[in-house]
Amino acid sequence: MTKLTAAITVHSLEQALTAAARAAELGADLVEFRIDTFADDPKAVTELVQRSALPCIITCRPTWEGGAYDGDEQTRISLLEHAGIGPRKPVYIDLELIAYQKSANLRQKISLVVDDPDRPRQTDTGLILSSHDFDGRPNDLLRKVKEMADTPLCRVVKVAWHARSLRDNLEAFELIRQQVKPMVALCMGECGLASRVLAKKFGALLTFASIDEEEGTAPGQPTLGEIKGLYRWDALDSDTRVFGVIGHPVGHSMSPPVHNAGFDAAGVNGVYLPMPVPPEYEHFKATVSSWIAQPGLHFGGASVTIPHKENLLRFVKERGGAGGEVEPLAERIGAANTLHVRDDGSLYACNTDYAAALDAVCDGLSIQRDGLAGRRVAVIGAGGAARAVVAGFAHYGARVTVYNRTTEKAQALAEQFEATAAPLAELSGSEADVYINCTPIGMHPNVDASPFDIINHQSESTHSLGPGVVVFDTIYNPVQTRLLRTAAEAGCATIPGTEMFVRQAAAQFKLWTGKDAPCDVFRDVLAAHLTNKQS
């Protein structure tokens, strides 16, 4: 079973022991004590091993391998020897392949401390041979892995490198799949998260996590709380299906907490990860193709956000025939936000944004989609969100008017979907059954703004907000925008942007899992997330 290992930088004996106790509370199986800057007190290293709340790895990483130890090798060896002096031994000692190969003295000394197949004796300590590259995948990665595996004293092979793209993770998975000795293969940086979380799925010996955000020992290391809570560590196994949100950037996305909580609540064996992919189509294509093709990954699909919504359509269309199907309305909109990799390997791309907006408004009006025919819908904005909304409402026969600051954009959008275009100022005299704000006006931090304020500056407002009218703001931060508060005061039914978010995610969930999404769980997670963001 893959060990969840808390990485602890040792500053003092008591600090490190407290951190180890905390790691145990947070559910770690193992700790790695990084004694790089703790070189003055070898006896304290012995005591650290004896008193640690969890079994431990001892590592003293030199500066030339990305660590902080800048003393001589003699002192370093002495520190490692002290780690193994007491009755309780470290489970592993980690040493860099380069150091091991370079020094016969170090090889001889370390062979006295760790388990040696040629010299059976009483020690429980295994040798991890490791190699790190903080710039990218080293050209001689495979050679290094082989040399480590071929070293008789080496019990565990560990490689870590900075991931340049999501594809690096796949090589880490392959190394673990093909292991001849227990293996740790991790990618550092934002793109390497999958290798850390999915280490368990592929059967790595261990993965590292930090106790909190400040304490990480490598770039991209998640916290114990994130890996256990957000990324469902305890539920992961070799059959876990993998999903994610593809975008650039995706660090801010609320989809991982929402979908992972949904998998928990619905008992789905899945995990959902952020998937940062640079904007160009070639990156999108190469990443998605390779993730789909990766043996044992069970990549089931993704939410796709800016700037890849058009790329997704193109990608699935290029697959063509039985290999790829695009929802017709997504094709008309020119953007898809959902990829489903079906069990037979074929792909399906669709747009759950428009469906979410339609259903949120239909619920507000207490009607089915067919009941939208003939209703007057005022859409404010003519960007990406407006496009999906206009297409959806026009498709069901609503009489849509697009109001936008740049009139030409409103005209172009309206022409494509048989809607009407109007300058933003005309919103003040408008009469509609439904108003939908698809601009960022009123979004955090400009929470005192409202699209109707802008109109009021230009002319006297006579817009028809009142009972029977539905006002839907696609903004979800804040949940209750100025527009929604004004509309509610005027007696309108109001719908916050969180409803669109929840419903588009719910439609994805249903597509991927075949189960109804736990929408109340989605709403709670989203609310908590948004509250945290604002505090």
Ligand code: NAP
């Ligand atoms: P977009 O493509 O950049 O379009 C923005 C639109 O807003 C454009 O029509 C733009 O007018 C207009 N606009 C921007 N600033 C304005 C201002 N100060 N005054 C008047 N008009 C202004 O953005 P988008 O992707 O469509 O997103 C728009 C909104 O939808 C965002 O606030 C986002 O939060 C929301 N959204 C919500 C969800 C959800 O799930 N709830 C999903 C997607 C989007 P011009 O054409 O004149 O530039």
